[in-house]
Amino acid sequence: MKKITKYVIADILRNKIVLAYTVFLWIISFTVFNLENNATKGLLSLLNIVLIIVPLVSIVFATIYVYNSSEFIELLVSQPLQRKKIWISLFAGLAGSLSLAYFVGAGIPILIYALSSTGLIMLLMGLFLSIIFVAIAMLAAVITRDKAKGIGISILLWLYFSLLFDGLVLFILFQFQDYPLEKPMLLLSGLNPIDLGRILILLKMDVSALMGYTGAIFKDFFGTGIGFSIALLVMLVWIFVPVWLSARRFCRKDL
Amino acid sequence: MIFATNVSKRFGKLNALNNVSVNCVKSECIALIGPNGSGKTTLIKCILGMVVPDSGFITFNEKNISHDWTYRKHIGYMPQIGRYPDNMTIGQVLKMMIDIRKDNQQTQLDEELIQSFGLDGLMQKRMCTLSGGTRQKVSASLAFLFNPDVLILDEPTAGLDPVASEILKEKILKEKQKGKLILITSHILSELDDLVTQIIYMQDGHLLFHKKLEDLKQSTGEEKLSKAIANVMLKK
Numbered sequence: 001m002k003k004i005t006k007y008v009i010a011d012i013l014r015n016k017i018v019l020a021y022t023v024f025l026w027i028i029s030f031t032v033f034n035l036e037n038n039a040t041k042g043l044l045s046l047l048n049i050v051l052i053i054v055p056l057v058s059i060v061f062a063t064i065y066v067y068n069s070s071e072f073i074e075l076l077v078s079q080p081l082q083r084k085k086i087w088i089s090l091f092a093g094l095a096g097s098l099s100l101a102y103f104v105g106a107g108i109p110i111l112i113y114a115l116s117s118t119g120l121i122m123l124l125m126g127l128f129l130s131i132i133f134v135a136i137a138m139l140a141a142v143i144t145r146d147k148a149k150g151i152g153i154s155i156l157l158w159l160y161f162s163l164l165f166d167g168l169v170l171f172i173l174f175q176f177q178d179y180p181l182e183k184p185m186l187l188l189s190g191l192n193p194i195d196l197g198r199i200l201i202l203l204k205m206d207v208s209a210l211m212g213y214t215g216a217i218f219k220d221f222f223g224t225g226i227g228f229s230i231a232l233l234v235m236l237v238w239i240f241v242p243v244w245l246s247a248r249r250f251c252r253k254d255l
Numbered sequence: 256m257i258f259a260t261n262v263s264k265r266f267g268k269l270n271a272l273n274n275v276s277v278n279c280v281k282s283e284c285i286a287l288i289g290p291n292g293s294g295k296t297t298l299i300k301c302i303l304g305m306v307v308p309d310s311g312f313i314t315f316n317e318k319n320i321s322h323d324w325t326y327r328k329h330i331g332y333m334p335q336i337g338r339y340p341d342n343m344t345i346g347q348v349l350k351m352m353i354d355i356r357k358d359n360q361q362t363q364l365d366e367e368l369i370q371s372f373g374l375d376g377l378m379q380k381r382m383c384t385l386s387g388g389t390r391q392k393v394s395a396s397l398a399f400l401f402n403p404d405v406l407i408l409d410e411p412t413a414g415l416d417p418v419a420s421e422i423l424k425e426k427i428l429k430e431k432q433k434g435k436l437i438l439i440t441s442h443i444l445s446e447l448d449d450l451v452t453q454i455i456y457m458q459d460g461h462l463l464f465h466k467k468l469e470d471l472k473q474s475t476g477e478e479k480l481s482k483a484i485a486n487v488m489l490k491k
Contacts, residue, residue, distance in 0.1 A: 003354055011340070070338075071338035071340055074334075074338055075352075077305050078303050078327065078332045079327060254300075255305045
């Protein structure tokens with residue numbers, strides 16, 4: 001299993017797109033931190049980039065990569081290897097290299113300019129989001145044989161998580177504004193890893209006061225050690241469930 | 256060695272395999288013959304575990320293949336259309352396959368085909384720049400490389416030049432004498448004449464017959480395999 005992961009990582013690191021992604025993150029992070037003297041303001045600007053660009057690049061790149069390595073997968077399946085292991089290695093290779101790209105591109109500038117608990121949380125959330133969206137991409141890629149359809153599905157999923165979901169939440173809030181919705185909001189936020197990441201970072205920034213009463217509830221919950229651990233657990237669930245579902249499906253797929 | 260029992264597979268509306276049962280035993284060279292789309296490749300892919308049958312089961316050395324994936328280390332497979340990662344060179348592909356299969360006991364590598372095909376001079380070439388024939392040579396070399404007990408060759412000589420296909424035939428004969436089980440599909444029947452010992456004939460996903468070559472020749476009264484098969488096809 002390690003061997004296959006090694007080949008996947010070696011192949012991806014030679015890929016110019018991942019290099020360009022790293023350089024892009026690197027340039028953005030340095031620009032943002034040098035524009036402002038205040039590192040927290042820099043982090044706030046970087047937040048939106050992390051929450052939008054990182055999931056987008058991870059999901060689209062991973063989907064395309066899985067489709068493009070269909071030859072490689074076919075070659076491996078006829079060898080004495082377990083299918084599940086082939087799939088997990090592919091995931092590990094993709095998640096590993098994209099996390100590495102994020103760590104080098106955005107993580108190192110954060111560590112240099114904003115070495116605080118906020119910065120560390122942002123670093124952690126970026127890594128989580130990279131891995132989660134690779135996992136979701138694997139699921140999208142295994143569902144359909146058609147490459148164009150697969151990429152379409154993953155872009156739609158990204159759109160759902162980064163835009164549509166918030167719209168739905170707002171809609172629910174307005175429809176049921178006569179009811180106390182603070183507790184259900186906690187639950188809803190767990191249904192979207194991007195939102196969860198945003199909340200965890202914003203809470204550390206002490207701008208949660210801007211979020212009103214719901215913000216106070218969030219602070220009450222995620223501010224504690226238990227709440228934070230639960231949030232991390234939810235993030236892990238977001239990794240394992242798509243990977244497990246896609247691996248199950250891959251094991252039964254005809255190649 | 257390989258027993259398939261009532262294997263069925265549907266692709267949507269197409270019935271690719273319909274209750275196919277075959278017994279393949281050691282030191283036989285079996286030809287899988289049938290018109291295009293008769294399910295030959297699907298049967299081979301079922302044996303390799305690349306396609307999962309809807310019903311029925313396949314055993315390899317008395318072990319059901321759906322629970323046990325290690326049996327594939329006894330198989331060398333040459334696909335009909337070899338697809339390899341485009342940005343790897345021939346050398347890298349070979350090295351990777353050796354690396355992946357190395358932990359098996361078979362340390363003895365059979366590099367005879369690599370030499371006789373002259374692939375050692377092309378090691379630096381990328382897979383995407385190769386011609387169809389050279390790709391076939393790589394597939395063939397990979398299939399024989401690990402000295403497997405079973406060889407499954409899907410249209411091995413399609414796309415090979417006469418010299419190369421002669422080399423490959425020689426190699427197949429040599430392996431057959433070592434007592435290996437060899438499964439070949441081909442449409443060039445004249446080629447199979449001096450290779451095969453048994454014939455499996457398939458049509459529309461059905462297995463029509465599985466006979467010894469002599470029996471087939473006797474029952475049709477023909478000397479050549481191609482004529483015998485033509486005889487069978489006309490009768491249907």
